[in-house]
Amino acid sequence: MQAPTRSLVLWFPDWPITAFAHEAVSPPTPDAAVAVFANNIVVACSWAARAQGVRRGQKRRDAQALCPTLQVVPADPVRDARAFAPVVARVEEHAPGVQVVRPGLCALKARGPARYYGGELEAARTLLRLLDDDGFSDVRASVADGVFTAEQAARSARADAPVRIVEPGDAGAFLAPLSVATLDDDEFGSLLSRLGVHTLGELAALPVERVRERFGARGVRLHALSGGLDSQPVQPRTPPPELHRDVAFEPPLELADQIAFGMRVAAEEFIARLGAHDLVCTELRVVLTGERAERSERVWLHPGSFDAAAVVDRVRWQLAEDAQGIFGSGVAGVHIEPEAVDAAAHHAKGLFGAGPDERVHHALSRVQAMLGHRAVVTPVIGGGRWLAERQVNVPWGDRAVTAKDRARPWPGSLPDPLPATVYPEPRLVGVTDIAGASVTVGERDVLSAPPAVLETAGQRRRIREWAGPWPISERGWDPLRARRAHRFQVVDADGGAWLLVVEEGEWRAEGRYD
Template sequence: MLSPVRSLVLWFPDWPVTALLLDGAALDPGAPVAVFENNVVVACSDAARAAGVRRGQRRRDAQAACPGLSVVPADPVRDARAFAPLVARIEELAPGVQIVRPGLCALRARGPARYYGGEAEAARTLVTALREGGVAAVCAGIADGLFTAQLAARAARPDDPVLVVPAGEAAEFLAPLSVAVLDASTGFPAGSPGRSGSREAGLPELLARLGVHTLGAFAAMGVDRVRERFGEQGVRLHALAGGRDSRPIEPRTPPPELHREVVFEPPLELADQIAFGMRIAADEFVSALGERRLVCTELRVELTGDRGERSERVWLHPGSFDAAAVVDRVRWQLAEDAQSILGSGVARVRISPEAVDEASHHVIGLFGSGPEERVHHALSRVQAMLGHRGVLTPAIGGGRWLVERQVLVPWGDRAIVAKERARPWPGSLPDPLPTTVYPEPRTVEVTDVAGATVVVGEREVLSAPPAFLAAGARRSRIRSWAGPWPIRERGWDAARRRRAHRFQVVDDDGTAWLLVEEDGAWTAEGRYD
């Protein structure tokens, strides 16, 4: 087994909460906040912790302990996005960073210790630089091996955020710690199957049943006994408990700097001036991608106001962005968010690729670009003249009523309606949908053979079978019909509640209609052509 490598770990406590604040969430830093995943607390603020909220609590238990708790869903993308600038800052001072997960990173201690005059001095330099960058909650641990260094960082105090475990003393440092630190994050998941294949408790629970409560007691067990009971995975954790962590630090390869940023001093208010100032940056942005044989298919635009306001949006493109398209997106975002979000002049604009693709996938064909590409260029030119919402394409969204399901999406944007359509929507109409949908329901009359209007009673029972349908001047006999299918909406809201019934009818001309009965009145919602 290889000897442990001196490792330096930087730990950011409650990183999901810190990332939420760094991402510009409108929350008070001193308010009780908790981040939930699967209705379980994964991180919480100091105020929430003081009120009794703990990691691993169920949502209702956390809200019972702190009624004023702000509930925020977990977002791994947000955590990684907010962590990337901090990693870049660390790499400016000490290269060779390994990202264990957002909020936890490691690097070899030898290089920084030589450069800054000692291990503790190197750790304090990194902690000071991160705190000056706006992150107050950061601790550093240095020890033999990544596992021990991580626990050392967690054991550091806020008033002294650097804890150094001298070389060769990892076992002594780990000995009094609970075996509970050997959880799923170290590779032995709780509730994993034993050697017989049956479902058993996790390693900490099994050790507690055996009377082994500390890492020192676990490390004192014989290796053969550990292998016999827990297998090779248990042997690896046994080595960690004894301070024999042989895992090397695997530095990441820093991604290329593809973003561009323009700072306006003094801040500008006119969209044309800002768009003109972005032209050079847009050219450089597209050229930098081209040098790596890439194109941008999704563009992130971030606008920062003079007073700290922030507008951020991801723009999509059916093909790939060129410099003119990038400038257009900046202009459109200014037009849509200048009044609602940005109340002052624009001080900074940042453009970055959210998604890229191989440039070879977007090369014009040998015999021309084809009709689809020509249509795209034509619509893009019209959109550039009329604005972002000047050219719209239809998409099918979610909802119970057909008019609600008609969604108009700006040309080039992906229709963000898949999640809405995936909802259950009880009472919605299944496929096939009517071909013709009336923007405003058409008033019709449905009568029985005696000429009386057909109504639906309290128990969904019709007053009489439908016999005739009158739509305007046209009156026809109903050949067949199906229904009613009740729809109940917003029963808790007296002003907006709805109680209606759908019917499908076919008249004697063979035309199929989708009808709605509501409070004794009949309307046509659509027609099957």
């Protein structure tokens, strides 16, 4: 078995909270109680939330019962990794060869930085001072034999003593009193507890042959970790290419045409840099920064791949849609980076010219570039209770409403088959009984009389068959926006089928089954 590598670990406590605060439009205050949830389980929480009893592994309802003011944030691994990438790049400027264990935890071989900075302790302190200058003040560092031991040492460091050094050969003694839960293997740890093995020292004292017979290769690996014999070396990452571009305006600009003109060269360089790596951008992140630290951020999609002109168009469109309500002054800077890339070979033009789909795409994109982002839209079916709500116009190139959005519970929504004709504004109609009195629906969803006549556009139609009522109730908790209505399906004497809605005694036709 390979001897453990002397490793230096940097641990950022509660990194999901830090990543959220870094990218939030309105970041929480330092003393705000915030918790990140995955599957309604707490995965990270701020110190203010912990002060009120919130802990990792708690259910959402228990955490909110302990802390009613808790701000709930959904887990986002992509956000955590994206926010951690520039931090790792900053560390690599002073200590190359960084391995990202996971967002919020990175490791590197201790030998190089220790020789350069004059010792392991001084190397760790230097990196902490560097991170503190960048705004990361609560970082812990450690040096030990192996990444696993170094991680546990970093977690045991205190805020007043953020660096902990485990001397060579002392890893086993340091790990011995720790719980088997630190192995981060719930199934294995639970089984060991039932067998009477509660600490890493007790696990390391077991004969390795017996562990292999009972648990196999996984058990041998965890047995070695518990004894401080982490054989996995530090595996430095390959730094990704710098594909983003930043443009600063001094003085800040207020006119969209000026900003778009200033972005042309940067957009061309951005596309050229992607092309040098045989890549194309299919999703683009644009961040606008104002003179007073205002921030507008959006991810733009493209039905094909971005070129320089399309990048400039997205910057202009974002200025037109967002800047009026966000920026009280000029735009000081623009940041563009690829959110998603694809191999350039997948977007190469055909040998014998473009197909009809490609020609349609170019025509629609050209019209959109001339008239604006929302000038070309694609109709899709969305979710909702009312038929008009389910007709969603998505700007060309944006992500359409997914099937998951349509499949969400919509109590009161109309099941298939849906009417072929849907009126954008429901048409006023009349429904009367055989005596000519208007039909109404009581509080208990009981009809005043069976529907007999349908009046539409001045024509009286005898109702041959009808079904209903089916109640629709929305926002009952809000007296100002509460809405309650009833749906009916009727068939007139000519065979025409109608979808009707009665609300507050008024009948309207929502659609027709043609």
